[in-house]
Amino acid sequence: MNTERFAAQFPQMQWDAATSSWIVPHQSLLEIALFLKTDPEFRMDLLSNVAGVDWLSSKEKVRGEDGKPVERERPGYLEVVYHFYSVSAKQGPIVLRCRTDGRATPILPSITPLYRSAEFQEREIYDLYGIVFSGHPDLRRILMWDEFEDFPMRKDYVSPDDYEWEPTPHDDVLERARQHRREEERRRA
Amino acid sequence: MLDLGGANAADGEILDAPLYGPRSYRVFGDDALAKHFLEISMGPHHPSTHGVFRMDVVLDGETVVRLKPVFGYLHRNHEKLAETMSWLAAIPYTDRLDYFCSMTNNWAYVLAVEKLAGIAVPERAEYIRVIVGELTRLVNHICLAGFLLADLGALGTPLLYAFREREKILDIFEEISGARMMCNYMRFGGVRVDLSPEALQKIHRIAERFPFFLDEFEALVSRNEILLSRCQGVGVLPRHLAVNAGVTGPMLRASGVDYDLRKVDRYGIYDRFEFRVPLGEHGDVYDRYMVRILEMRESVAILRQALAQIPEKGEIMNPQAKLRNLRPKPGEIYSRIESPKGELGFYLISDGGPCPYRYRVRPPSFINLTVLEDMCLGQKIADVIVIFGSVDIVLGEVDR
Amino acid sequence: MFGLELLRGLAVTARNLIGSYFSGDRMVTVQYPEAARPTPENFRNFPFLVYDERPEELRCVACKICEKECPPQCIYIEQRRDEKGRPIKQPEVFDIDLAVCMSCAICVEVCPFDAIKMDHQFDHPTDNRFSGLLADKWKLARSNQYYHSIRPAEAAEVDARLAAEAAKKAKPAK
Numbered sequence: 004m005n006t007e008r009f010a011a012q013f014p015q016m017q018w019d020a021a022t023s024s025w026i027v028p029h030q031s032l033l034e035i036a037l038f039l040k041t042d043p044e045f046r047m048d049l050l051s052n053v054a055g056v057d058w059l060s061s062k063e064k065v066r067g068e069d070g071k072p073v074e075r076e077r078p079g080y081l082e083v084v085y086h087f088y089s090v091s092a093k094q095g096p097i098v099l100r101c102r103t104d105g106r107a108t109p110i111l112p113s114i115t116p117l118y119r120s121a122e123f124q125e126r127e128i129y130d131l132y133g134i135v136f137s138g139h140p141d142l143r144r145i146l147m148w149d150e151f152e153d154f155p156m157r158k159d160y161v162s163p164d165d166y167e168w169e170p171t172p173h174d175d176v177l178e179r180a181r182q183h184r185r186e187e188e189r190r191r192a
Numbered sequence: 193m194l195d196l197g198g199a200n201a202a203d204g205e206i207l208d209a210p211l212y213g214p215r216s217y218r219v220f221g222d223d224a225l226a227k228h229f230l231e232i233s234m235g236p237h238h239p240s241t242h243g244v245f246r247m248d249v250v251l252d253g254e255t256v257v258r259l260k261p262v263f264g265y266l267h268r269n270h271e272k273l274a275e276t277m278s279w280l281a282a283i284p285y286t287d288r289l290d291y292f293c294s295m296t297n298n299w300a301y302v303l304a305v306e307k308l309a310g311i312a313v314p315e316r317a318e319y320i321r322v323i324v325g326e327l328t329r330l331v332n333h334i335c336l337a338g339f340l341l342a343d344l345g346a347l348g349t350p351l352l353y354a355f356r357e358r359e360k361i362l363d364i365f366e367e368i369s370g371a372r373m374m375c376n377y378m379r380f381g382g383v384r385v386d387l388s389p390e391a392l393q394k395i396h397r398i399a400e401r402f403p404f405f406l407d408e409f410e411a412l413v414s415r416n417e418i419l420l421s422r423c424q425g426v427g428v429l430p431r432h433l434a435v436n437a438g439v440t441g442p443m444l445r446a447s448g449v450d451y452d453l454r455k456v457d458r459y460g461i462y463d464r465f466e467f468r469v470p471l472g473e474h475g476d477v478y479d480r481y482m483v484r485i486l487e488m489r490e491s492v493a494i495l496r497q498a499l500a501q502i503p504e505k506g507e508i509m510n511p512q513a514k515l516r517n518l519r520p521k522p523g524e525i526y527s528r529i530e531s532p533k534g535e536l537g538f539y540l541i542s543d544g545g546p547c548p549y550r551y552r553v554r555p556p557s558f559i560n561l562t563v564l565e566d567m568c569l570g571q572k573i574a575d576v577i578v579i580f581g582s583v584d585i586v587l588g589e590v591d592r
Numbered sequence: 593m594f595g596l597e598l599l600r601g602l603a604v605t606a607r608n609l610i611g612s613y614f615s616g617d618r619m620v621t622v623q624y625p626e627a628a629r630p631t632p633e634n635f636r637n638f639p640f641l642v643y644d645e646r647p648e649e650l651r652c653v654a655c656k657i658c659e660k661e662c663p664p665q666c667i668y669i670e671q672r673r674d675e676k677g678r679p680i681k682q683p684e685v686f687d688i689d690l691a692v693c694m695s696c697a698i699c700v701e702v703c704p705f706d707a708i709k710m711d712h713q714f715d716h717p718t719d720n721r722f723s724g725l726l727a728d729k730w731k732l733a734r735s736n737q738y739y740h741s742i743r744p745a746e747a748a749e750v751d752a753r754l755a756a757e758a759a760k761k762a763k764p765a766k
Contacts, residue, residue, distance in 0.1 A: 048436065051535060084539070119436050156271060156272055277663055281663035282663070283696075366635060411601070411604050
């Protein structure tokens with residue numbers, strides 16, 4: 004595979020050597036995926052895996068204007084990683100990563116019109132990470148129930164303790180259960 | 193009438209709509225069509241849904257006009273669980289993904305971590321992995337054939353014959369790993385227990401006897417007139433759709449696409465074995481059944497070669513491999529194997545800590561369900577059961 | 593001819609029916625409560641704690657490695673302390689919640705003292721699913737002889753290794 008041609012075709016991509024993947028701006032994700040799918044050399048017809056990743060905001064050290072290292076807040080973002088393989092040419096993978104702008108209202112384009120295999124996987128990411136895929140034909144929760152409100156795979160998810168608990172010995176669940184019972188009694192009184 | 197919850201909405205509209213929360217879709221309004229169509233909910237307690245699985249089926253008479261799979265009843269957020277525990281502690285949880293094939297699940301996860309952390313596997317352990325992996329394939333495919341026939345109405349007999357043979361293989365698993373289904377057998381850098389000469393002898397016997405059993409099983413049903421008329425030409429999956437929808441495993445090969453990861457990726461030591469990849473021609477239910485039967489014969493061939501080549505003695509664990517406190521260097525890996533159901537992949541990100549930063553399973557049966565609606569549209573409701581049975585899913589893996 | 597294959601299939605079932613009276617290959621089940629199948633040595637169910645002489649002196653030193661590594665977190669350990677509050681190498685409390693335990697045997701693998709092993713007993717009938725399935729250290733304690741009786745090969749190997757370690761420790765003391 005001539006990845007240099009690929010890189011030259013789309014200068015907006017960025018090669019991430021640590022993970023051997025291309026960081027793709029979400030405006031051109033569909034364009035790039037279409038190229039990978041239709042180009043006679045690549046023929047990436049199988050989108051094998053679509054995975055969401057949550058990166059919380061963190062401190063990072065960068066060199067400031069005066070050359071001294073400055074600590075800076077790196078904003079958090081959500082990321083979707085696509086693994087492309089070629090069934091007809093038996094090659095791959097090509098890995099694309101697409102990042103959202105921040106974690107508050109994450110929106111990415113849906114790749115389902117090009118690859119049906121993303122249909123359920125994008126629904127799963129929407130369900131567990133809360134990334135909205137614009138253009139997805141049927142974006143609903145898939146694993147959690149429809150009334151569920153939070154996004155459990157996010158790193159800052161706090162599990163609620165007021166339902167589906169079962170007292171097991173020597174567990175903080177037991178302590179939580181006692182607390183709930185006290186609260187319940189207080190409310191009744 | 194059909195409100196698909198933002199299906200064709202432009203970006204702006206989606207922004208205006210409430211971003212999160214349930215997006216319900218209504219199938220019917222109060223118009224005249226409602227009189228003709230019937231929406232039924234098949235499952236989650238339907239006996240042939242292979243677990244707790246539900247299909248929202250819209251029927252026009254007996255013909256399916258719409259089918260939406262609904263699942264998540266077994267959801268336990270396996271991925272989140274694994275992100276809170278050590279790399280080692282996730283292995284027993286992978287058993288519970290596809291509980292018919294715990295050995296290959298172990299293998300897929302362990303292989304991914306070995307690639308991530310750069311752990312070598314001794315020769316004998318590689319052979320043992322191939323042997324138990326192929327035995328798992330036998331277990332899975334023969335059970336699928338039995339379940340498929342039970343779905344067709346052949347209640348009992350073929351399924352129990354299949355389970356009888358499975359029992360012999362599970363006995364071997366119990367002997368080497370201590371449990372019949374939740375084997376928890378592989379470790380980073382090898383396998384946990386060595387195969388004793390007696391166990392090898394039993395596997396020899398399986399490799400010898402299994403083709404005869406398959407002959408008998410095929411004599412029982414493979415050319416049965418009822419089976420032919422119920423399966424042939426039903427639930428056709430065209431080749432281009434199969435690839436585009438990410439369908440993998442025997443289902444993809446039944447549609448005539450030559451893609452077997454044992455041949456393509458040659459993970460482990462699969463480059464040392466000679467075997468053929470059976471391909472279907474029509475992509476219907478009968479092809480999916482037949483491809484699995486033929487694949488079992490090839491698995492037996494691999495078993496025979498592995499048993500002939502396995503070194504007499506040798507290490508089964510890499511002595512450098514650490515059991516506890518594994519901390520791979522920061523990085524990520526996507527590694528996949530050909531599990532009996534299809535491409536089972538593990539996408540792992542390590543941040544150098546004691547537990548995975550991101551642990552993602554690419555479950556084959558989950559993604560193979562994408563095309564369920566396409567295969568069922570226009571078919572009769574009774575065929576939905578058969579088509580669904582030929583997809584070969586395990587809800588433990590679909591829901592995770 | 594239509595129906596020929598049906599007859600062929602019926603011949604197979606007839607062969608299996610008759611064969612099941614003669615061949616063990618065609619009849620793999622047993623009448624369970626009356627006849628049980630032998631459990632292989634490697635069979636694992638729930639863990640137990642090994643003691644050498646007296647049940648009060650377990651091999652366990654309360655190092656809490658298994659508690660930390662247990663995937664479903666079903667082990668709870670408290671170390672024993674003497675009157676002055678100094679730790680003694682014995683567990684005061686060693687509880688396993690059998691309702692949570694998933695028999696993965698990771699505790700056995702990580703234990704550096706060969707103190708916890710997997711049992712063969714698979715039936716634990718109880719009328720209380722909380723306290724009835726909570727095994728304390730007295731319920732878990734089993735003698736080394738018992739360990740030998742269910743896993744002879746493995747127990748002999750463990751005994752030899754422990755003896756070698758003890759001999760090694762005794763040498764520098766001279």
